[in-house]
Amino acid sequence: TEVVIETARGGNAGVLKVSVKNERRVVVSACRLVDLEFKNPFDDQKIRESMARATKVYKNCANISLLNDGVVYPVECDVGLGNPIVLGRQLTEFNGESSTVAKHIKRKVPAAAKRADIVAIFGWDFEIVHSPIVGLNDGRFCFVEFDMVALNRNLTLQHEIGHALSLGHHKVLTIMNGDGFN
Numbered sequence: 750t751e752v753v754i755e756t757a758r759g760g761n762a763g764v765l766k767v768s769v770k771n772e773r774r775v776v777v778s779a780c781r782l783v784d785l786e787f788k789n790p791f792d793d794q795k796i797r798e799s800m801a802r803a804t805k806v807y808k809n810c811a812n813i814s815l816l817n818d819g820v821v822y823p824v825e826c827d828v829g830l831g832n833p834i835v836l837g838r839q840l841t842e843f844n845g846e847s848s849t850v851a852k853h854i855k856r857k858v859p860a861a862a863k864r865a866d867i868v869a870i871f872g873w874d875f876e877i878v879h880s881p882i883v884g885l886n887d888g889r890f891c892f893v894e895f896d897m898v899a900l901n902r903n904l905t906l907q908h909e910i911g912h913a914l915s916l917g918h919h920k921v922l923t924i925m926n927g928d929g930f931n
């Protein structure tokens with residue numbers, strides 16, 4: 750693993766290579782959004798491929814084993830999520846409670862999937878509120894937008910898992926680059 754040392758002005762002061770001796774095990778569940786109106790372009794195979802790629806990258810680069818039970822859990826939302834899915838959009842739940850689309854989705858994640866350390870939610874076109882995004886991390890929940898190019902889907906998942914593991918953006922051209930570098 751490389752640790753980047755930056756100057757106070759954000760310049761690169763150097764890179765330190767470190768070896769992670771102890772394996773870290775992190776359980777990640779895969780979830781597929783199901784909507785009343787829109788067909789999710791992620792099928793189970795594409796989700797499993799992205800999860801397998803992330804597992805390989807984290808094991809090879811950081812000695813982190815991403816454990817997955819192989820199940821792609823459906824997240825069945827009983828509201829129209831829309832296209833795009835505006836995660837910050839206000840809505841009123843059936844019990845009258847004011848909420849957002851993101852909170853509604855997180856509530857609908859099956860209990861078995863919520864037992865994982867990280868929950869990856871695969872959907873279509875995400876926005877926050879009038880701001881397009883391709884991925885979002887909300888604590889241990891990672892939202893991954895569909896892209897026709899498998900490499901882009903995989904990088905988005907890996908990037909959001911990095912955030913769930915407490916990694917922030919940096920300027921080095923790796924998966925944690927915050928400039929949209931692919």
